[in-house]
Amino acid sequence: MKRLGLIIVLLLIGCTPRPQSSLVKSGTQSINVVQQFSRLIPTAIHGVGHYEGVGSELKWRSVGGLYGRYVVRMQFPVSVSWLTGQMHKTGPAEFMIMEIDSVKTIPGGLRAISLTSNKRSFSEPDWAQIVAASGDWSAIHFPMTKDAPVDRFDEALKSQE
Numbered sequence: 001m002k003r004l005g006l007i008i009v010l011l012l013i014g015c016t017p018r019p020q021s022s023l024v025k026s027g028t029q030s031i032n033v034v035q036q037f038s039r040l041i042p043t044a045i046h047g048v049g050h051y052e053g054v055g056s057e058l059k060w061r062s063v064g065g066l067y068g069r070y071v072v073r074m075q076f077p078v079s080v081s082w083l084t085g086q087m088h089k090t091g092p093a094e095f096m097i098m099e100i101d102s103v104k105t106i107p108g109g110l111r112a113i114s115l116t117s118n119k120r121s122f123s124e125p126d127w128a129q130i131v132a133a134s135g136d137w138s139a140i141h142f143p144m145t146k147d148a149p150v151d152r153f154d155e156a157l158k159s160q161e
Helices: 002-015 020-030 032-040 124-132 153-160
Strands: 045-049 059-066 070-080 087-089 094-106 110-123
Touching (some): 020 032, 020 087, 032 070, 094 124
Antiparallel strands (some): 070 087
16 A cells, blocks of 8 residues: 555656746756757757647747847757656757848837848758857858847847747
């Protein structure tokens, strides 16, 4: 009977939902591509959720800005061991980089974010080239303007989180 009680307690502890912060901490410590993203985009914000709606696959998402002009997003499926709280990458990462052209306020106080045509989706092999080039995006032939930040860029970045 004691053993059954111990098993039930362990199951209850293991099934307790983990707070978002502990999941993010687990992922940033254990998933290589997240560590790379954080190293190349130090201002990145990380999260875990069902981004395509209730019942969708659990995904990791990282979003960060570069040069006050570019938004970079990474996303991949994950699983969580509810017993240990350990995060596991279960599929390939998908990346997107977009160049913001302008951020304006329109009637009603809404924000209008205009993009340039300079945007690209790419996969882990391209990401590996960027990492190998120490964050040089020309490794995948993506042109960047590094000295012309966009006014109110932080607002555009926040809307992507």
